[in-house]
Amino acid sequence: MTLENLEAEVLALPQDxxxxxLSRLLKHLGQSRENDAEVELSWGEEAERRDREMDIGEVTGIPAEQVFHKIRGLLQ
Structure with a gap:
């Protein structure tokens, strides 16, 4: 099977x-390599910063349903 054949089969699947x-592939890719400690630290700091911003009302979260609806629209 070629990459092109595999791509065609995947694109023929229902969006869900x-x-x-995609989620499974991303999870697999994340497990297949060691995380750089500096990158992990940076992401941790970023997550904490975003959490603080939401706690003080500086930013407003977007419901997951809206995010996934938008992503599905981009995939079409």
Whole structure:
């Protein structure tokens, strides 16, 4: 099977199945390599900063349903 054949099969799947597959692939890729300690620290700091901003009302979160709806629209 070629990469092009695999791509065609994946694109023929229903969108929900494509999203699940993408999630699984990203999870697998994240496990297949060691995380750089500096990158992990930076992401941790970023997450804490964003959490503080939401706590003090500086930014407003977007419901996951809206985010996924927008992503699905971009995939079409």
């Amino acid at each position: 199945s494509q999203v699940i597959l």
